[in-house]
Amino acid sequence: MPNCLMIVENLPVPLDRRAWQEACALRDAGWDVTVICPATERHPEREIVFDGIRIYRHPLPLEASGALGFLLEYGAALFHETRLAFKAFRRHGFDIIHIANPPDLLFLVALPYKALGRPLIFDHHDICPELYESKFKKRGPMHALLRLFEKLTFLFADVVISANETFRELAITRGGMHPDDVFTVYGFPDLTKFKRIPTARADDAINVGYVGVMGAQDGVDNLIRAVAMLRSQSGLPRFTCTFVGAGPELAALKALAESLGVADICQFTGFLSGETLLAALSSFDIGVIPDPFDTYNDKISMCKVFEYATLGLPIVAFELGETKRLLGDAARYAPDHTPVGLASAISDLLKDESLRRIYAERARERARLHFHWQDQVTALLAAYDRALLRSTRGTHRSGQPAAIREERS
Incomplete structure (x- = not known):
């Protein structure tokens, strides 16, 4: 052997x-x-x-x-x-x-x-x-x-x-x-192990989610700032934001959520794996990729791209070279590389359930054909x-x- x-x-x-x-x-x-x-x-x-x-x-x-x-x-x-x-x-x-x-x-x-x-x-x-x-x-x-x-x-x-x-x-x-x-x-992901599983929902709030490392280059602060902007908008349905993962910036990100007054709608789960991870991802209604444009993020293939698409989530992301090459029109891209732009793209999906369904199906089909x-x-x-x-x-x-x-x- x-x-x-x-x-x-x-x-x-x-x-x-x-x-x-x-x-x-x-x-x-x-x-x-x-x-x-x-x-x-x-x-x-x-x-x-x-x-x-x-x-x-x-x-x-x-x-x-x-x-x-x-x-x-x-x-x-x-x-x-x-x-x-x-x-x-x-x-x-x-x-x-x-x-x-x-x-x-x-x-x-x-x-x-x-x-x-x-x-x-x-x-x-x-x-x-x-x-x-x-x-x-x-x-x-x-x-x-x-x-x-x-x-x-x-x-x-x-x-x-x-x-x-x-x-x-x-x-x-x-x-x-x-x-x-x-x-x-x-x-x-290996589809024999990575798949959506049934989850119990505490309420009917739309759950915006992030999974990944929480380091200085990962842009999780962009999502927290976007959440604060979205909360101040009128006419949006109730929503929460779940952050799955850990990293050197986790404590600072929790402090940022507190300082912006959104800690009550931001849940930080810490590092998860196995069935617990799948349950958390399956609870997402929108998957966000907040990584900002730089020479690194523009070239990498993020695991969350594949995971969100495989689970059939509507995806919001900044327009990064490798991310867009992988997802094509299966993601809703922010109009600019700022928290304001990210909030705008998330807002479009929060307000429109039919739009969420369209992007969810595009992501699912992208994964079915290519991943x-x-x-x-x-x-x-x-x-x-x-x-x-x-x-x-x-x-x-x-x-x-x-x-x-x-x-x-």
Whole structure:
């Protein structure tokens, strides 16, 4: 049986939906899969087998800010990933090493195994230089350093898996990858697990919803400001706003809702997963993408685009390049990139139930026609075939699996 090692630093599996779906698809295709990822309070087990996938978890990196914080945070993570990669190699061996950014430093963990003939797949989840620029509104030495790390990652990668076609183009033009070595795999939901479920409604208020990370670049404050503007409008039906997710700005966003006098109609659920997440999303009547225009948001494929559309929600968004390419006319776009524009687009849907139905059907049809996870599985397996083709080594195995506690979902 072929085997692979996946390294994911952003979130633990199975919480990282994209990484977990990829791991499950590889397992179903006959691969023996080992994943290295962070541990959290919800997922503290350091060594388990979950749904047939071997998982090694390490302590979360220290959270800090600035250049020193960057080095401390990712230095700690790299230490644990290096340690666990060696453990996985000694116990099980692996034929391919698959790294998923951020950050663009995981190639350092992979280099010893590349020297032993194991091909490296770079799963390009995020564009880190643009993310830095979006978060800190500047470039400078750290931005240049991130560009260097990105360049080195592409240099050492045998195959790249891009999160969208924009990323694929960056891998080819900025990263110097050959087009035949770059495969696009979108993070579409797996419809066997992600679907609308019945929910009990406390009242008949229209529920405007947001799901996602709550960081400085995510624009959740735009939605809170829009909610405050909408509340002051006359003639609108009663509405509430539900915020699903967590992040470094969560406390500040709650304080903003208090200061604008809308805390009573804004519910912050915190991080949700599994059935609880599906229940919360199924309670939305309108899904909002408040991420503002910048060099980062304009290029990324947000999970909420796929999730809102799959659940058949009418969608409101700013006009961002990748978002509009994915949704076309299946979203109601704000007339400008301000909270006032966002409020205007939401207001149109709040006032008109028939318009909500039109956009809900457009979103549902868009997902039905275009957002197919099984098609992405085909591309994922093709990327693995390409990586094996580029490898000049024979089959290697090292060691026997050590006993790991098994857990089933």
